[in-house]
Amino acid sequence: MIAIVDYRAGNLVSVKKAVDRLGFPCAITSDPAVVERAEKVIVPGVGHFAVTSTLDETGLRAAIAGAIERQTPFFGICVGMQWMFDSSEEAPGACGLGVFPGQCTHFPPEVKAPHVGWNQLEVEGESSLLRGVASGAFVYFTHSYRAPLVAGTVARCDYGGAFSAAVERGHLFGAQFHPEKSGDVGLTILGNFCRL
Amino acid sequence: MLTKRIIACLDVDAGRVVKGVRFLDLRDAGDPAELAAAHSRAGADEIVLLDISATHQNRATLLDAVRRAARELFVPFTVGGGIRSLEDAAAVFDAGADKISINSAALADPTLITRIGERYGSQAVIVAVDAKRLPDGNGARWEVRSAGGRKPTGRDALEWVREAESRGAGEFLLTSMDRDGTGIGFDCELTAAVVGATSIPVIASGGAGGAQHFVTVFREGRADAALAASIFHFGLNSVAELKQELRAAGIPVRWPC
Numbered sequence: 001m002i003a004i005v006d007y008r009a010g011n012l013v014s015v016k017k018a019v020d021r022l023g024f025p026c027a028i029t030s031d032p033a034v035v036e037r038a039e040k041v042i043v044p045g046v047g048h049f050a051v052t053s054t055l056d057e058t059g060l061r062a063a064i065a066g067a068i069e070r071q072t073p074f075f076g077i078c079v080g081m082q083w084m085f086d087s088s089e090e091a092p093g094a095c096g097l098g099v100f101p102g103q104c105t106h107f108p109p110e111v112k113a114p115h116v117g118w119n120q121l122e123v124e125g126e127s128s129l130l131r132g133v134a135s136g137a138f139v140y141f142t143h144s145y146r147a148p149l150v151a152g153t154v155a156r157c158d159y160g161g162a163f164s165a166a167v168e169r170g171h172l173f174g175a176q177f178h179p180e181k182s183g184d185v186g187l188t189i190l191g192n193f194c195r196l
Numbered sequence: 197m198l199t200k201r202i203i204a205c206l207d208v209d210a211g212r213v214v215k216g217v218r219f220l221d222l223r224d225a226g227d228p229a230e231l232a233a234a235h236s237r238a239g240a241d242e243i244v245l246l247d248i249s250a251t252h253q254n255r256a257t258l259l260d261a262v263r264r265a266a267r268e269l270f271v272p273f274t275v276g277g278g279i280r281s282l283e284d285a286a287a288v289f290d291a292g293a294d295k296i297s298i299n300s301a302a303l304a305d306p307t308l309i310t311r312i313g314e315r316y317g318s319q320a321v322i323v324a325v326d327a328k329r330l331p332d333g334n335g336a337r338w339e340v341r342s343a344g345g346r347k348p349t350g351r352d353a354l355e356w357v358r359e360a361e362s363r364g365a366g367e368f369l370l371t372s373m374d375r376d377g378t379g380i381g382f383d384c385e386l387t388a389a390v391v392g393a394t395s396i397p398v399i400a401s402g403g404a405g406g407a408q409h410f411v412t413v414f415r416e417g418r419a420d421a422a423l424a425a426s427i428f429h430f431g432l433n434s435v436a437e438l439k440q441e442l443r444a445a446g447i448p449v450r451w452p453c
Contacts, residue, residue, distance in 0.1 A: 010317045011289045018270060047317035114319065116367065116397045117420065118241055118450040119198045138199070138450040140272060142319040142366075159198055181272050181294060183236070183453065 002026040002194065003038035005064070007054040009045035009079060018180035018187060024194040032063035040196070041067050044180075045079035049104070049145065050091035052083045065097070073171045073196045075129075081167065081174030082147055090145050099172050100164075102148040111160035114144040119157050119177075121165050127154035129166060129173045131192050137185045139165070139177035147176060171196070199448045200414045201421035202435050203242040203399060204235035208277075209249040211257035229264035236271050238434035239453040243269060244297065244369075244423065247277030248344075259291045266292025274322055276369075285312045289320070297369055299324040300342040303349055303356075306363050313364035322399075323365040327353040327386055328373040336385055345373045353386070354393040367397045369423065375403025382409055387417030399423055407441035414447050 002024055004015055012028050019026040019042075026042075027034065035041055041064060045051065055061040068074050076084045083096045088104035107113040118138040123130050133155075146163035149156060157165035157176070166189075167174040173193055179186035206213045212226040232243045245265060247258045255278065262275050275288045276297030285296045296316075302309050302323050313321045326345045327338035338353035357368055370390050372383035380403055387400045400419035404410065413419045424438060439449045 008315075011294065011320065013266075013290065013292050014294055017266065017292060021270075046319055112395055112397070112420075114366070114396065115198065116319065117198050117201050138453065181270065183270055187270055 001038055002040045002042060003035045004028045005035060005041060005043045005055075005060060006030040007043075007045070007051065007058065007060060009047055009051045009054070011046075012044055014178075014180045015042060015044045015077070018190055019194060022187065022191050022194050030058060030060065032059040035060060035063040036066060038067065038072065040073045040075070040194070042075045042077065042193075043080035043083065044077040045083070046142070047079060048090060049079060049082060049088040050094050052079065052096070053091075053094050055083075056095075068097075068099070068172065071171050073193065074173065075193045076174040077180075078143060078176060078178060081164075081176050082145060084167065084172065084174045085147050088145055099169065100147070100150050100152055100167055100174070102150060104145045104147045106145055108160045114142055115146075115159045116142045119159060121155040121157060122162075123155045124153060127166070127168050128196065129168050129175070129189060129192050130154055132188050133185060139179070139182040139185055141177045143176060147174075197448045199241075199450045200419070200442070201241040201399075202239070202410070202438060202442075202449065203244055203421055203423050204232075204240035204435060205244040205246060205401075205423050205425040206231055206235075207246050207248050207425070208258065208261060209247075210254050211261045214248070228261040229268055232265040232273070233268035235435060236269055239436040239439050239450070240271065240424075241421070241450055241453070242272040242274065244274045244276065246297070247275070249277075255287075259287060262288060262291040262293055276322070276324060282308070282311050282315065285316070289316060295320045295322050295366070297322040297324045299326065302360065303340065303342050303351070306359060309360055309363040309365050313366070318364045318366040321365055322367045322369050323357075323360045324369040324371065325353060325357060325360075325390070326371045326373050327390075329383070329386070336389070338386055338389075341373055345371075345376070354389060357390055357394050361394045361396055365396060367399060368394065369399045369401060372402040376401070378403050379405030381405060382413035382417055382419070382422070384413055384417035387413055387419050391418045391420075397421060401425065407438050407445075410438065410442060411445045411447055414442075
């Protein structure tokens with residue numbers, strides 16, 4: 001079973017719907033015990049980085065950290081991916097998972113923020129998450145903060161400079177865009193994770 | 197490159213699509229779920245479902261249509277019409293919408309924008325603005341209308357979008373009441389004025405009569421997206437055809453899609 005972690009960071013129906021469509025059993029949950037037992041964990045999330053502190057307060061952070069330690073595949077989406085980094089300018093007091101180094105920063109003033117709409121991926125190197133996805137593929141973004149390029153960046157996107165659109169390290173995956181809202185390309189990516 | 201979005205809009209009354217129903221190869225051209233899926237396949241970057249009946253008794257019918265449409269959609273899906281409270285919005289989100297659009301209710305109580313945004317994120321809150329040009333005085337000005345464009349509010353459109361943005365709106369759906377239904381083109385002056393007054397995305401609506409009008413509203417109006425409500429009434433068969441024309445004109449669009 002795939003646990004879709006609910007920490008009151010927006011609407012998770014779309015993520016569940018996409019996983020359902022791909023034919024994998026999944027459940028939206030805010031119960032740490034369910035997360036601990038899950039075969040895979042997805043942390044979606046929209047809105048403010050500060051909302052990730054809910055994960056600390058509810059015991060979900062410990063459950064997720066434990067799952068990651070046991071090599072449970074993990075997929076962070078949007079704010080869920082930013083949470084995999086050390087921190088974000090958006091909420092300097094909130095502490096990310098730190099599985100990727102660095103701080104998420106606001107878009108520079110030269111470009112409109114939020115970055116909303118369909119933009120292209122520049123796929124870099126080998127990636128299990130992006131198998132079957134070519135450079136130039138369009139995916140749907142909506143965010144005002146962006147993660148830096150790191151050694152684990154498997155796709156970059158250019159908007160006011162390059163940022164990490166997808167990251168990957170071993171069994172840990174992240175996407176800044178919304179695979180559940182990115183048409184066939186998005187379903188391919190979500191399917192790659194679900195089939196791991 | 198960030199592309200310009202083409203958004204297909206379905207006007208729904210009592211659970212049936214009442215505008216833009218001419219579409220090839222559909223078993224039931226009036227079914228919102230089937231039309232939404234068809235538009236998505238044809239390249240629409242987003243789908244908007246607008247409940248134009250918005251009466252209390254039709255709410256269950258609408259939610260059923262949203263649920264069925266959402267099942268087939270893996271692109272952003274917005275639902276508007278008749279959302280007056282956080283509870284109304286929650287019901288629509290639970291049925292599978294990604295964003296909601298509010299208009300009169302936001303004018304009556306702007307805190308609604310903030311309350312929905314705090315629960316679902318600003319990106320999920322589209323504030324629809326119906327603007328009507330005021331008689332020429334010192335430069336162009338537009339007044340906001342409510343109740344489907346029928347009711348003058350006395351509010352300046354640019355002042356209202358600034359307030360709505362500060363209260364947490366994620367995007368604007370801007371309709372020119374002067375151009376809506378005319379087919380003579382978008383009001384690019386209005387669109388550019390609103391784009392200049394805010395930093396969030398602006399979806400232009402009202403007046404499209406051909407592909408060239410989209411080119412103009414993206415270039416001169418600086419719109420981030422445009423609503424293709426009656427695209428099938430002006431000789432284009434699909435969003436794909438419109439996008440091909442935009443590409444030929446050098447407008448960045450998601451293609452292939």
